[in-house]
Amino acid sequence: MRIVIVLHGSRDPDYLSSVESFAKNVGVSYAFTSYSEPSINNVIGDIYIPLFIGYGKDYERAVAITGFETPPMLEWPYVRDFLLSLGPGLYVFHGENDPRFIDSVSKLSIQDIVFLKIEPMLEDYLINHCPGKVIPVVFTQGVIYKEISTVVRKSCSNTEVLKPLFELQEFITYFRNLLPWLLQNTRRVR
Structure with a gap:
């Protein structure tokens, strides 16, 4: 199963490097809704996990674009x-x-x-x-x-x-351990 984490995006090279390294560490693909490549339109996956700290307009936009809804980190x-x-x-x-x-x-x-x-x-x-x-x-x-x-x-x-x-290695471990829960709690909204 190809899992794609979906983030807002940024033109900042440190942001892009941070996302790329994290995705590699946890074994998922990644895509962005704005500003960055790869765009969500260019990454094929079986399940898309909008990855946001909390609810808000960027989270809602990612859900609308991907057609998948996952609870935000909070x-x-x-x-x-x-x-x-x-x-x-x-x-x-x-x-x-x-x-x-x-x-x-x-x-x-x-x-x-x-x-x-x-x-x-x-x-x-x-x-x-x-x-x-x-x-x-x-x-x-x-x-x-x-x-x-x-x-x-x-x-x-x-x-x-x-x-x-x-x-943070602590977060990478937390995310890896939580990934089955995230997959179970991601649902299609279209």
């Missing part, structure tokens, strides 16, 4: 335990005003969470606090990860910024 089994295994630290999400995204983040019941683009914002948090570690809850290198790193380094130069999830 809805995966044991995701809270996985994230907490990376801490203690400040967890940083990109941020989406979709109510389902906000609900998924609050269900994590993790105290130290901020966002890059919505309230409570990373930049505001760092005015008064410099955590020992920042955990970017993003899959790849690229624009969002780099922006999180820049904001942290500008305010808290001694704070450790973890690598993105695709580059």
